[in-house]
Amino acid sequence: MKLVFFRGKVPNFGDELNLHVWPALLPKGFLDEDESELFVGIGSIIGDHLPAKSRKFVMGSGYAGYMGLPDVHDGSWDIRFVRGPNTAKTLGIAPGLSICDSAILLRAMDLPAPDTSVGVAFMPHYESLERGNWAEACRQAGITLIDATEPVEKVLSQIQGARLLITEAMHGAIVADALRTPWIGARPIYGGHHKKWLDWAGALGLDVRLNDLKPSSVLEYYIGKTGRGGSHGKIGRLSASPLATVPNRILTSLAAQPLDRMARLEPQLSRDSAIVEVTERAQSATDDFVRSRLAAA
Secondary structure, eight states, X not given: OEEXXXXXXXXXXXXXHHHXXXXXXXXXXXXXXXXXXXXXXXXXXXXXXXXXXXEEEEXXXXXXXXXXXXXXTSSSEEEEEESOHHHHXXXXXXXXXXXXXXXXXXXXXXXXXOOTTOEEEEEOOHHHHHHSOHHHHHHHHTOEEOOTTXXXXXXXXXXXXXXXXXXXSHHHHHHHHHTTOOEEEEEOSSGGGSHHHHHHHHHTTOOOOEEEOOOSSHHHHHHHHHOXXXXXXXXXXXXXXXXXXXXXHHXXXXXXXXXXXXXXXXXXXXXXXXXXXXXXHHHHHHHHHHHHHHHHO
């Protein structure tokens, strides 16, 4: 059974969590490279791009519309639980299969020591790191940048040790909430990333508040105005050229202002009872799946 998750040009914390969580929680040798069976893990990975002939086992994944909607009733899907109620409704499956994003299972693991030097931090979406000037915006706001492309162990240590996490990356909020680090959600500059936040929050009965960011570069300004993702061709090249030096500098300074403001807002955390409940349900679903597979072997 092969573990499948999204992998882009650079590592991304939320997706790379799969390589941290599942090998630690599943029996040795449970996962292999046999693509006839797929273990569909953490992330918005549910879609019609997954091979039709493969048997697909879904463990806390979500559907966010990045790919086409699959027919999960065609006999090739075995859904043990999904990220949230919006995913369950969209797929047409029982509401009870909505438990939570499976990154919640970090709560059942030994974690690296917290980095208590972090203080207040901002975690941009990994795409924003490439498109914007967030390191400089954080410097001007006097807060720590957490880089979602850094190794998982480092990011976990930083999130655990942060006094407050402002995050545009959804898995920044998911992990902060799971580990009881107060967090503040930042509305992603690319609008296509908004809905999945509501899916995850719905599983915890959480009324998530997403605060507006300002673009930190010409390219991000374009993305925010047009709603277009991707590499952006001429606009991307312009944003990286000397011609954009002054406007980029101005935009970066403006982008630091909402970060400074958010650092003084009331943070969010789901209820302790809710986080305990969904952790137990996710752990139980995972254990039941493992037992059923071992019994059938």
